[in-house]
Amino acid sequence: MANEVILLDFWPSMFGMRTRIALREKGVEFEYREEDLRNKSPLLLQMNPVHKKIPVLIHNGKSVNESIIQVQYIDEVWSHKNPLLPSDPYLKAQARFWADFIDKKMYDAQRKVWATKGEEQEAGKKEFIEILKTLETELGDKPYFAGDDFGYVDIALIGYYTWFPAYEKYGNFSIESECPKLIAWAKKCLERETVAKSLPDPEKVIGFVSELRKRFGLE
Amino acid sequence: MASQPILLDYWPSIFGMRARVALREKGVEFEYKVGDLTNKSPLLLQSNPIHKKIPVLIHNGKPVCESLNVVHYVDEAWPDKNPFFPSDPYGRAHARFWDDFVDKKFSEAQFKIWGKKGEEQEEGKKEFIEAVKILESELGDKPYFGGDGFGYVDISLIPFYSWFPAYERFGNFSIEAESPKLIAWAKMCMEKESVSKSLPDSEKIVAYAAEFRKNSLGSE
Numbered sequence: 001m002a003n004e005v006i007l008l009d010f011w012p013s014m015f016g017m018r019t020r021i022a023l024r025e026k027g028v029e030f031e032y033r034e035e036d037l038r039n040k041s042p043l044l045l046q047m048n049p050v051h052k053k054i055p056v057l058i059h060n061g062k063s064v065n066e067s068i069i070q071v072q073y074i075d076e077v078w079s080h081k082n083p084l085l086p087s088d089p090y091l092k093a094q095a096r097f098w099a100d101f102i103d104k105k106m107y108d109a110q111r112k113v114w115a116t117k118g119e120e121q122e123a124g125k126k127e128f129i130e131i132l133k134t135l136e137t138e139l140g141d142k143p144y145f146a147g148d149d150f151g152y153v154d155i156a157l158i159g160y161y162t163w164f165p166a167y168e169k170y171g172n173f174s175i176e177s178e179c180p181k182l183i184a185w186a187k188k189c190l191e192r193e194t195v196a197k198s199l200p201d202p203e204k205v206i207g208f209v210s211e212l213r214k215r216f217g218l219e
Numbered sequence: 220m221a222s223q224p225i226l227l228d229y230w231p232s233i234f235g236m237r238a239r240v241a242l243r244e245k246g247v248e249f250e251y252k253v254g255d256l257t258n259k260s261p262l263l264l265q266s267n268p269i270h271k272k273i274p275v276l277i278h279n280g281k282p283v284c285e286s287l288n289v290v291h292y293v294d295e296a297w298p299d300k301n302p303f304f305p306s307d308p309y310g311r312a313h314a315r316f317w318d319d320f321v322d323k324k325f326s327e328a329q330f331k332i333w334g335k336k337g338e339e340q341e342e343g344k345k346e347f348i349e350a351v352k353i354l355e356s357e358l359g360d361k362p363y364f365g366g367d368g369f370g371y372v373d374i375s376l377i378p379f380y381s382w383f384p385a386y387e388r389f390g391n392f393s394i395e396a397e398s399p400k401l402i403a404w405a406k407m408c409m410e411k412e413s414v415s416k417s418l419p420d421s422e423k424i425v426a427y428a429a430e431f432r433k434n435s436l437g438s439e
Contacts, residue, residue, distance in 0.1 A: 050320060050353065062309055069315045076308035089295035093283045100285055101269060134269065 005030035008044050008056040010037055012208050014159030015067035016055040017198050021155050022071045024194035026078035068099055071155055084151045095146060098138060099156040105131045106160060113171040114163075114209050117218060125171050129178050136182045143188065154189055158199070161186040165202040166209040224249045227263050227275040229256055231427050233326075234286035236378030236417050238274040241290045243413035244369070245297040249276075287318060290374055303371040317357060317364060318375035324350040329379060332390040333428045336436055344390050351398045358404055373408055380405040381418040385428040389439070 005023065007030050009016035023030050035044055035054050047056045047063035057064040057073070064073045075084040085092050109131055112124020135157065139145055145153035164175050164186075176183045189195050213219045226242065226249050228235035242249050254260055254273060266275045266282035276283045276292065283292045294303040304311045328350055331343020354376070358364055364372035383394050383405075395402045408414050432439045 059309075064309070064312045065316055066319055069312050069319065072315065073308050073312040076311065089292055090278075090281055090283070092295065093288050093292040096288045096291060097284055100288065 003028070004058075004060050006033060006058040007031070008033050008035050008041070008047070008054050008058070010035050010054050011200050012162075012205050013054060014163065017159030017162070018067045018155050019055045019057055019070045019074070020198035021158070021194050022074040022084060024198060025082045025084065025150075025155075026074055027081060028074070028078060068103060068156060071152060075152075083149075084155065086146060086151070091146070095152045098135075098145060098153045102135070102153070102156045106157075110160065110163065110167060113167045114213065115216060115218070121171065125173060128167070128171075129173075129175075132175065132179045132182055136179045139181060139185055144185070150189065150192060154185075158186060158189045158195055161190075162199045162202045162205050163209075166206045169206060170209065170213065222279075224279075225252060225277040226250070227252050227254060227260070227266065227273050227277070229254055229273050230419055231424055232273060233378040233382065234272075235274040236381065236419075237286040237374055238276055238289045238293070239417035240374050240377065240413050241293040241303070242276075243417060244301045244303070244374070245293055246300060247293070247297060287322065287375060290371065294371075301369075303365075303374060305365070305370075314365065314371045317354075317372045320350075320353070321372070321375050321379075325354070325376070325379065329382065329386060332386045333382070334431065334435070336432075340390065344392060347386070347390075348392075348397050351394065351401055355398045355401045358400060362407065363404070369408065369411060373404075377405060377408045377414055378418060380409070381421050382424055382428075384421040385425045388425055389428060389432065 005028055007016070007019055007023070009020070009032060011034060020032070033041075033043075035041060037054070040052060043058075044054065044056060045052055047058055048054075048065045051065065053065070055067055055070065057070045059073075059077070064070050071084060085095055106128075109124055109128040112120055113128050116124060142148075144150050145157075167173075168175055190199070210219065224242070224247060226235070226238055228238065228251060230253055239251075252260075252262075254263055256273070259271060262277075263273065263275060264271055266277060267273075267284045270284060272284070274284075274286055274289055276289045278292075278296065283289050290303065304314055324346065328343050328346035331339050332347055335343060361367075363369050364376070386392075387394055409418070429439050
């Protein structure tokens, strides 16, 4: 039976990037549809009525919402290739824990770095660096978070890397000098075609953030 | 021979209750260690150094943290009895979506009702009732969120039921009036021994919340 896969997405979304990578890791052909978040399509509103957010994965007409749930879904449907999660229950629990850590902590902290100023921004920078250092410690000397194989936690985190130059520019700091191992890990991930094809040019992201900052009255 | 799993927990915790229900659903004997969150045990700090929170399930000496992660793990470590998820990926994704909804919308809103007052509390009530109606619509005419079988979403949501009298008391409203179907579902879940043994007496929770309000808000 033919697989029809549509991804409703927004190019700078670090959440959308996760789903793009997961689909590519499994070699799944999909139709990418760009959404205008200030003018959401009827399809988006119909397929994600509860949150009205991207990314939305539509597989043979049925929608799966929330990026981290989509990655698990993709791993389970296309289970014959490139497993994204370990099979051992304890190692799986570890992977879920770290993806949950990224989801709970990263978004709000990174937002303070580019969308605020003064004391709030400084506090945000400090928090953000602490989070990255915690992740760097968890990575340790492993090539990827789960060990030798690229997987779930790498996918959960790598999208934020395209936003790093924007954080550095507007936060006025260097992430590499704080977390060199994490930068090395990110560069290694970018060598994978599935990742390189799924992440936008960081320069474009800086342009996007600059527009948002103007809209928020920060520039 | 493997020793019993240990659950580090705190009696009124909704998150802890999820872990208790999950373990009992699987018929797993476990050692229950109730902590004092103002004086966290070395075992807790060592087992969950990142968040320093309960529940933590320690199985074969290895810790699993975050309640929904614990529920997933319990389902996978004891797969032979009472599966919490359907076997098809879409059904599983659907279940995960709804308990993500419970954690994102329901959980935050309920805290504002019992833990805050004034405008913030009113906002919480409004959000809570909206979330309850959405959940009731998702439940539909099914006996459980999981369909015919008690499952993942039921486990993640039922602990909040022990707090309903506290929400009603401090929020001054009736949850049953807003969502009779959800109350009917909850009462059905409470008939399960795994649930009734895992949820504390609601009166104790009302008293706990009253103490919290006195200490943090200056009055009940």
